[in-house]
Amino acid sequence: MEPRRVTLADMNQKFEHKIKVLFQHCDPAGIVFYPRYFEMVNQTVEEWHEVGLRHSFSQMHRESGYGVPTVSIGAEFTAPSHMGDVLTWSLEVTKLGRTSAHLRIIAVCGEALRMTATPVLVSVHMATGRPVPWSDDIRARMGSFLIAAK
Numbered sequence: 244m245e246p247r248r249v250t251l252a253d254m255n256q257k258f259e260h261k262i263k264v265l266f267q268h269c270d271p272a273g274i275v276f277y278p279r280y281f282e283m284v285n286q287t288v289e290e291w292h293e294v295g296l297r298h299s300f301s302q303m304h305r306e307s308g309y310g311v312p313t314v315s316i317g318a319e320f321t322a323p324s325h326m327g328d329v330l331t332w333s334l335e336v337t338k339l340g341r342t343s344a345h346l347r348i349i350a351v352c353g354e355a356l357r358m359t360a361t362p363v364l365v366s367v368h369m370a371t372g373r374p375v376p377w378s379d380d381i382r383a384r385m386g387s388f389l390i391a392a393k
């Protein structure tokens with residue numbers, strides 16, 4: 244069957260979830276330590292797979308036999324976060340390649356931007372560690388989070 248094309252009407256979805264900043268995330272200065280932000284970025288990617296793409300990480304790794312390592316990541320820390328802050332994380336796809344997906348993930352607290360991460364994930368076959376094209380199904384689901392070129 245011909246894979247369904249992603250149309251403009253399908254695009255521009257944004258995945259959102261919230262993470263409360265806990266004591267375990269903070270350094271002695273009382274602000275979120277940057278490796279913890281990267282864990283939250285990872286958590287956002289996992290939640291997106293589970294809820295947004297309806298293809299959980301356990302399904303992907305244990306049943307489908309592929310993974311999505313990060314080949315590149317940019318990060319900008321705009322303002323500090325403190326214990327008790329509730330961060331709203333949102334994720335969009337900025338580019339969908341043959342085997343790669345470029346993401347923009349931002350964390351805000353209320354209206355205030357705290358961090359922006361721009362990871363590039365690559366679909367790899369777990370047994371070989373080599374890139375494999377996205378399946379038509381996952382490509383179509385990821386396509387709905389693709390932001391239209393401005």
Ligand SMILES: CC(C)(COP(=O)(O)OP(=O)(O)OC[C@H]1O[C@@H](n2cnc3c(N)ncnc32)[C@H](O)[C@@H]1OP(=O)(O)O)[C@@H](O)C(=O)NCCC(=O)NCCSC(=O)c1cc(O)c2ccccc2c1O
Nearest residue numbers: 285288311312313314315340341342343363365372373374
């Ligand atoms: C990932 C690799 C196997 C890719 O190998 P290679 O670069 O040789 O492949 P290609 O040249 O064919 O390129 C494939 C594809 O990637 C794009 N690309 C390659 N390099 C870059 C780059 N620097 N920036 C942007 N894009 C790049 C290229 O354009 C191709 O795209 P197409 O769409 O055109 O097909 C190999 O690079 C590799 O194995 N790298 C090491 C990966 C790694 O170890 N990362 C750190 C650890 S990963 C990790 O800890 C991790 C754990 C998790 O639990 C995660 C959970 C959720 C998300 C991420 C997780 C995660 O990253």
